[in-house]
Amino acid sequence: MSASRPDIRVILNIGSGKRRGHALVQELEEEFSRYPGRFDLARVKPGSDIPAEARRAVEEGFETVVACGGDGTISSVAHGVAGTKARMGVLSFGTFNYFARSLDLPDSTEDKVRVLVEGEPRTIDIGTVNGKVFLNNASLGAYARILERREGIYKRFGRSRLAAFWSVFVSLADGREPMVLRVTVDGVERRARTPLAFVAANAFQLERFSLPGTECIRDGQFALFLAPDGSPLELMGVALRLGLHKLDPEHDFELVCGREILVECGKRRRLVARDGERSKMASPFRFEMRRAGLTVLVPRATERAAAEEVVEEEKVA
CATH class of the missing domain: 3.40.50.10330 (Probable inorganic polyphosphate/atp-NAD kinase; domain 1)
Structure with missing residues (x-):
């Protein structure tokens, strides 16, 4: 140039x-x-x-x-x-x-x-879901609803971390039917009944919440979190423990790591959250790690x- x-x-x-x-x-x-x-x-x-x-x-x-x-x-x-x-x-x-x-x-x-x-340039891995890029996380279920509620709270009270966390509790209190999913991770299939499937691609974000899975991400894999099926009150308890950095890996979530994740559900189209943005996508949802997919300045x-x-x-x- x-x-x-x-x-x-x-x-x-x-x-x-x-x-x-x-x-x-x-x-x-x-x-x-x-x-x-x-x-x-x-x-x-x-x-x-x-x-x-x-x-x-x-x-x-x-x-x-x-x-x-x-x-x-x-x-x-x-x-x-x-x-x-x-x-x-x-x-x-x-x-x-x-x-x-x-x-x-x-x-x-x-x-x-x-x-x-x-x-200086640094080449990094990036996540994709059905070909759409995400850098931090992508998810199905409750988190997309939380983001939708969060925007309304931001408009009313302004953007802040307190408002963001409050939107979590308000959204979970509504109570919705959980998703019934067939999840295949690196060829291994499992069934899940869950309100939230959360795919993390950023180790730093997990560290901030004292969550496991950072080594998986540093190894070029995703960290998939499946929330347990529970009542709105139980889910609010999980959210509170998340905010306090006191989640219990034995009871509060299931963690699965892998490079390729396929999520299938009965609903033909579902709202997917990617790095805070929401859009409708068609099932099945294919999560893939694109190795050295982006060069960023650091x-x-x-x-x-x-x-x-x-x-x-x-x-x-």
Whole structure:
């Protein structure tokens, strides 16, 4: 690409994450001005086809395509960039930012933008369900309903972790019929009656909730959690223990690890949650790990080492 045109396209979802609007745009443009001629900012509205926007950026010759927003926006851009020669950058402004945190990306906007210019590429595995990319998790059942309820709570009380956890209890209190599933993991079939099938692809997210399965993910597998069939009150108890990081592996869930997961259910189409976004998909649901499927920009090794030293010093202090 010639020096006369930008090589970094930033896709900003103006309806995503905790920070929105004119103030965020101003802050980003101020940081971009430190690197004249490098950045091109594309604003998209909620409901836009973000994967298509990302693919268009790749076709237009941008070497780096940046997702700016929450985990849902980041996952959508990843879907458009995966399998191409382009690299993906991340400007995370969501509620939890699990993917960005798993890559040790910095917190300040200045440092985030610097990684887009000076960072080093890292190739990572990504999950897919029926061909659709997800970076943190994908699920069937209760979690999709929780996300739907969460959006209403966010609109009323604002985005916060407390509001997110409250949406879990409100949704589980409704009580719904559990799913009857046939689940095949790496060729081994099992039957399950469960309100939730949760497929994790991000070890960092599991660590934050003190859940097992991290070694499976680091070994290139998924961690599949099947919740027990129970009453709304029992499920609320499981959710409470999850929030307190005190889940009991013997009673609160079944964990199965594998590289290929096939989930079949009687219902022809079902709502699937992927990294906080919801969409209807047709059964069966095929989860596959795409090895080295995406190249992302991360801080250089020297910067990561320096950051780790600061954390260790703070622990000692």
